[in-house]
Amino acid sequence: MDATDRKILSELQRDGRQTLTELADRVQLTVSPCHRRLRELERDGVITGYRATLNPGAVGFGFQTLAFVTMRESTRDIVAAFEAAVAEIPYVLDADRLFGEPDYLLRVVARDLTHFQQIYDEQLSALPGVQRLNTTLVMRSVVDDRALPLGG
DSSP states (O other), X not given: OOHHHHHHHXXXXXXXTOOHHHHHHHTTOOHHHHHHHHHHHHHTTSSOOOOXXXXXGGGTOOEEEEEEEEXXXXXXXXXXXXXXXXXXXXXXXXXXXXXXXXXXXXXXXXXXXXXXXXXXXXXXXXXXXXXXXXXXXXXXXXXXXXXXOXXX
C-alpha cells in the first residue's frame, strides 16, 4: 500500500458516496488507474464495505448503554457460544473482547429505558457463560465512528 492508496482510503472514509470520477480527481489520478486501485483494495479486504452512517436518535434509538461482561470461564466453547449469541442481538452495535476484566465491552442501543430493560432481561442476561453484567448509560458520544488516521 502506497501513499496514493492511502489517499484513496482517506477520501472514501470522508465521503463514500463520491463518484469514481470525483475520487480520481481528488487523488490526482485518471479514472482507470484509480478504479484499478480501488478494486484491488476491495479484493484484498482493505475496504470491507460501504454504508450510510445514521444518527441513532433520529431513527428512534436515543438510548445507549455500555455493558461490561465478565465471563464465568473462558473456555473455547463458552467464548464461541457467547460471541455467536452476541452477534445475533441486533441492538448490540459493537462488541469487543478485552484483556483482563471485564472480558467484553458491548455498546447497546434501545428506544428508551423500558426497551433497554427488555433487551437486558430477555437477551443480555441470557448470554451463555456470563458471570457478571454491569451497565452504564451513555450520556453523550464525544468521538463516534472516526475515520482511521491514514495520513501518518
